[in-house]
Amino acid sequence: MSPLLVTMLALAAPDLARGKALFAERCAVCHGETGAGDGTVAASLSPPPADFTRARFSTDRLLHVLREGVPGTAMPAQPGLAPADRAALIAWVQSLGPKAAPPKAPAPVLALGENVFSIRCSACHGTFADGSGPSASRVGRPPTDFTRKQPTKERIVDVLTHGIRGTAMTPMRRLLSDAELDGVVAYLQSVYGRNVATGAAAESGP
Ligand code: HEC
Ligand code: HEC
Numbered sequence: 001m002s003p004l005l006v007t008m009l010a011l012a013a014p015d016l017a018r019g020k021a022l023f024a025e026r027c028a029v030c031h032g033e034t035g036a037g038d039g040t041v042a043a044s045l046s047p048p049p050a051d052f053t054r055a056r057f058s059t060d061r062l063l064h065v066l067r068e069g070v071p072g073t074a075m076p077a078q079p080g081l082a083p084a085d086r087a088a089l090i091a092w093v094q095s096l097g098p099k100a101a102p103p104k105a106p107a108p109v110l111a112l113g114e115n116v117f118s119i120r121c122s123a124c125h126g127t128f129a130d131g132s133g134p135s136a137s138r139v140g141r142p143p144t145d146f147t148r149k150q151p152t153k154e155r156i157v158d159v160l161t162h163g164i165r166g167t168a169m170t171p172m173r174r175l176l177s178d179a180e181l182d183g184v185v186a187y188l189q190s191v192y193g194r195n196v197a198t199g200a201a202a203e204s205g206p
Contacts, residue, residue, distance in 0.1 A: 061149060123135045
């Protein structure tokens with residue numbers, strides 16, 4: 001079989017049990033047994049390891065992180081993973097997060113959120129919330145690409161309240177009214193799956 005065919009078969013039928021075992025072996029020390037970001041060494045890392053229970057991730061984002069790691073953080077690239085193992089790990093990580101898309105917010109809420117985002121967040125997170133703002137290259141850990149990661153509302157409010165240690169993401173909650181907070185949460189969640197190159201609308205799948 002060609003390597004491409006092997007990859008396609010692996011992606012078609014990922015082995016969740018294998019993914020779970022690999023996760024326990026290679027990831028849990030930082031990301032925690034359940035993926036909640038609370039592994040035994042987590043407290044010593046800045047920024048802390050990602051919490052997989054509070055976000056949905058696209059497959060291409062996870063492939064990218066396994067290939068490259070995350071610059072400016074302790075997240076190591078994972079070279080030498082067999083395609084089937086990579087697919088199994090990705091499926092396992094995706095299984096830890098929310099299963100369903102969050103409810104879609106009314107248009108005025110989204111419009112307010114988009115406006116707040118363009119004023120306060122786009123310099124780092126990018127005009128299209130894809131992590132490519134003009135200030136992105138000046139910060140250590142690159143800003144989150146929300147077209148490929150969809151954090152829960154609770155996670156977004158938590159980050160806005162406390163910031164993320166060891167990164168350019170500072171606490172910003174005090175700058176926002178309650179309505180602006182609701183708006184920016186809804187807007188961030190709404191861009192997941194958006195194709196920035198074509199401008200195609202977001203869809204719900206990972
Ligand atoms: C040495 C500790 C460590 C190990 C081992 C580790 N990670 Fe990470 N990981 C981190 C840290 C720290 C981050 C950065 C958190 C952030 O994105 O701000 C991170 C980020 C990530 C992200 C990106 C999250 C995002 O927000 O985009 C993914 C995906 C990920 N890790 C998956 C894995 C997988 C899968 C494994 C096992 C194959 C693994 N990690 C092993 C520490 C670790
Ligand atoms: C100065 C640059 C900067 C600005 C301005 C900024 N951010 Fe961030 N933000 C970052 C960086 C860098 C990260 C990645 C930190 C990490 O994941 O470790 C981040 C991460 C986040 C996360 C965490 C996503 C996750 O779960 O991994 C949320 C939510 C967020 N930003 C929302 C916002 C919102 C909303 C605004 C505007 C009100 C904003 N940010 C403004 C740089 C910025």
